[in-house]
Amino acid sequence: MNLTSKALTKSIGVFHAACSPCNNCDIEILDALTPKHDLERFGITLVGSARHADVLLVTGVPNYKTAERLKKLYLQTAKPCLVVAVGGCACGRIMFRDSYNSPCAVDEIVPVDLYIPGCPPKPEALIAGVVKLLAKLRGK
């Protein structure tokens, strides 16, 4: 494991990619970033631009418009960039599987590294997921 990927596990820029979610997962993500849980002590910060992102947090079921944009967004990020699917919709499209406006799941568009199920997942579940992601990165 070289120095730069070790630094990557200690300094993560999180980009919030909302693919037509119902906003519950987004609220929980913002809760995880509030002072109560304080993710900045692990070096995790919310970034505004996809170019600065190390992790894409994808929420929601992609529809025909956002599926295209999610693919573009992933191509715009600077690699190495990981993708985390947050919530039941992003993990497996739950009850929207056969919906008329849902062409595909998130992991059919971009390579997903971590699934955090829940409707919505609690901030504690998000943090537990990030810890597993870091363990996976260190194991590589």
Next chain:
Amino acid sequence: MRAALTPHYWLLTTNMLKSFFYYFIFPGFLFAASVGLIAGWVDRKVTARLQWRKGPPWHQNFTDIVKLIGKEVIVPANGRWVFLLAPFIGLLAASLVAALVGVSIIHPQQSFVGDLIVVLYLLTIPAISMIIAASSCGNPLASVGASREIKLVLGYELPFIISIVAMAIKSSGAIQLGSILNIQAAYGSNIASWSGFFAFIVVIFCIQAKLGFVPFDASEAEQEIVGGVLIDYSGVLLALFKLTKAVLLYTLPLFMIILFMGKDLSLLFLALKYTGILVIIILIKNTNPRLRIDQAMRFFWGPVTLLAIAALILASIGL
């Protein structure tokens, strides 16, 4: 080959090595960037404590830089060379200021006449490099950021230069950092006089804008134009911009110490004064909302410029 080198050449090479050392290692780039990154951590930690958080560990900013070095660099198809060169121009200029300011604190005799003016010019170059960088990438949000940065530069440069002219008059017309320091060592710090006090307040606001901190961060506004000028930068180039910010965070308070508090520059007092100015900057940053660009312009060209002119008049009648 060695026999061919006359003493003259040896002197030349040692002088060059010395300049390189001043520029790249101490008190130039390496030292300035390290201190600046730690000062950036102090900023993040104090912000976290003010929000009842724990805050990042002390090496967080170094970790961020190392991480960015490992990331991919994405370059837009048009404006490729300008996009690549702009961050280097900013960092080189900022490091040169750090070296000039640092050398004139360590050896006040080694500074040259007119280096105050050189420093003033060089301090605008990081902002100009940001403007060039943002305009070269062709991103609409970046161009909004660039236009705001241009307006901000126009706004703060006027009171900044007026108050520095006031301080040059106060130091009996010296335009040399070393002699400004010597005059203060003999007659007391500039901040103890009325003109110095007013000019100090003006320059605090101006360096807040030069550092791009809240309330004057409209050009980078993360929540509004998602990073503005830096939106298309990634990898090493983004790291260079972060290092430029760090070098400026070291240099600008030090420049203020030379101008206003040059009385006692022993290591302890220097560190205390630097920390004091840093705390003022951080407190302004944490207790103010972001100003719109027109509000920022009105602020700089209105009350701040008036205060600077007052400092100039007071300095010219000797107060």
